[in-house]
Amino acid sequence: MKKNGFNRRKFLFSSAGMALGAACFPLLKAGAAWAPPRGRKRKVALVGTGIRGSSTWGRTLIQRYSDCLEMVGLCDINPKRMAYAKRFMGARCPTFTDFRKMIHETEPDTVIVTTTDCFHAKYICLAMNMGCDVITEKPLATDEKMAQKILDSKRRTGRNLIVTFNYRYGPAAVKIKEILLSKEIGDVTSVDFNYYLDVYHGASYFRRWHGFKQFSGSLLVHKATHHYDLMNWWLDAEPVEVNAIGELRKYGHNGVFRGLRCMTCPHQRKCEFFWDITREQHLMNLYVKAEDEDGYIRDSCVFRNEINIWDTMNVQVQYHNRVTMSYSLNAFMPYEGYVVGFNGTQGRLDARIYHNQPWRTDSLAEFRVTQNFKKTQTFRIKSREGGHWGADRIMQDRIFHGVESDPLGQAASLRDGILSILTGIAARRSIEQERPFKVEELIKI
Ligand SMILES: NC(=O)c1ccc[n+]([C@@H]2O[C@H](COP(=O)([O-])OP(=O)(O)OC[C@H]3O[C@@H](n4cnc5c(N)ncnc54)[C@H](O)[C@@H]3O)[C@@H](O)[C@H]2O)c1
Incomplete structure (x- = not known):
């Protein structure tokens, strides 16, 4: 061929x-x-x-x-x-x-x-x-x-x-990149980044193959690859050393009862994580009706004893340009989104991004830019319609229809893909080996 x-x-x-x-x-x-x-x-x-x-x-x-x-x-x-x-x-x-x-x-x-x-x-x-x-x-x-x-x-x-790093095309992520590039807060020296997965979306990872390191590399790779890529792109930086702690505190062996799957579970009425897949015809067709081929159960119990990923993770990263990041990922929060703060030589940028929240139905980002010795400016932006806050469509238009130029450098290369997973893989190794892990121990790019 x-x-x-x-x-x-x-x-x-x-x-x-x-x-x-x-x-x-x-x-x-x-x-x-x-x-x-x-x-x-x-x-x-x-x-x-x-x-x-x-x-x-x-x-x-x-x-x-x-x-x-x-x-x-x-x-x-x-x-x-x-x-x-x-x-x-x-x-x-x-x-x-x-x-x-x-x-x-x-x-x-x-x-x-x-x-x-x-x-x-x-x-x-x-x-x-x-x-x-x-x-x-x-x-x-x-x-x-x-x-x-x-x-x-x-x-x-x-x-x-x-x-396909679609997160780079979300309106909030773009705004952060623009503010950092403007140097309003000077040069970034350190970052506080906390990501929250909620009891619906977060729990869904523990129902599926994602709950096993051997399939997903853990949420530090599967999910956090987006976050580490955003950080590499925002800071124009490459990770050098990673130190991490991970715990499984809610799902897996922590459950006081468990079944094989929600559909047949005897604990349906008392389980707060009961999820009725039979109400979603598309998922029934895609997964349940195909189960006999590969045995993949889409509504598996979130309390399976075999689950071997973490739901509570803290990671410290040092980047090549001396920026440091303190990152956390928690997978059983009441709402979803992230809070990120960039500490700069001339000020601080705070952003709170809410995706699924009990108190609003839309996705919202709140920004606060504070230059040292000056007043704070605050503003909000809303997401666009469509998958991942409108990001999927923008990214696909660019891939298939092309763009005049890429001033923010949003198109992700192989190098970007590798750098984003290396932080997560190093974090995983750091947890497993209980020591800081240098990225160069993994691979030489
Ligand atoms: N960028 C994003 O925002 C985003 C969102 C969702 C999913 N994803 C990614 O998309 C991918 C698919 O996720 P999904 O939720 O559709 O999962 P899924 O389990 O629904 O689909 C995976 C498919 O791969 C098939 N498959 C498994 N092993 C295979 C093999 N060896 N050869 C051929 N096919 C095989 C399965 O049968 C299944 O149909 C994942 O890598 C996930 O990380 C990305």
Whole structure:
């Protein structure tokens, strides 16, 4: 396939192809993530047809970006889930349980990886080695060995890779970046960053594969990769040393009773975490009706004794530019969002961002900028409509339709993907080995 694929691309780069290309991609401007194939739509294949793959990277792509891309193949280990996901997406392409077969038969330009986290690296490397560019969901990988393999594949093949850090496109995150760049508070010296997951969203991680380090790398990788990436981007910094403490205080073995799953649990009436999946037909179709294929139970008990991730985490990070960060992640809070404070040589920036709150239905960010010896300025901004405060759409428009320029440097590279997971992996190792962990002990970029 590789040989034919390259030959075909070379042919399409000829003058006829170039003319057709200009007509087909009027929206693609300079600064796009990468140039489109000349003379035809980008051929995209997707691996991992769960909730994220079938919605944000499946149905949305087909409905919104068919002007420039064509979904040519779907792959998943669960054929029943994949069959339903295909109908849900409105896709007309073939489906595969064998990834290599999909690449050989459909010859995609780009592979989108939306599997369980621990399999991202495998598919990223396979796709690159078979001549494809890659768009991958976060986290890039769940341990340092996988990260090294991805780096090696990228060096060997030269293929493009985008890590979809949608949080960089949220209005509050952008505002923080702009304030820091303006130097209103001078140079940042240290940061206090506290992230809160609530008893709905936070608990959902403990019902699913995310509750196991071997699948998710723990919430320090799966979830905090977003937060560490934001911090690397906000501060224009790279992590050097990490020291962390982690505890499991609410879920897992802490429960006073437990069942296998909510649907059949004898404790339904007294459990505050009871969640009735039968009320959500889409999830019934995607997961419950496909259970007999892979045994994956989507409404597992949050109090399973086997859960081995933490729900209460504190992490200290030192960055290469002498900034330090004190970070916490708590997964059973009454509301969701984050509080971040940047201490600068000329003042302080405080931001409180609430996502799901009992007292408001919308998402809100409150800012306070205080320059030393001056009055405080306060203001609020609201989120946009759409997935992740409107961020998903902005990011996808940029990836598929291109942008004039990227003044804030929001497009995330392989390096950004690796740096963001290294903080989480080092934090995990620090907790396990009860010592500070240097990032260079993990990998050399
Ligand atoms: N950026 C974001 O805001 C965001 C939001 C949600 C999820 N995600 C990411 O998207 C990915 C998918 O999450 P999800 O919630 O859809 O999970 P999910 O469990 O619903 O879907 C994962 C899919 O991968 C399939 N799969 C598992 N192992 C596989 C393998 N070896 N080969 C092929 N397919 C395999 C499963 O059968 C399932 O269909 C995760 O990496 C997650 O971190 C990102």
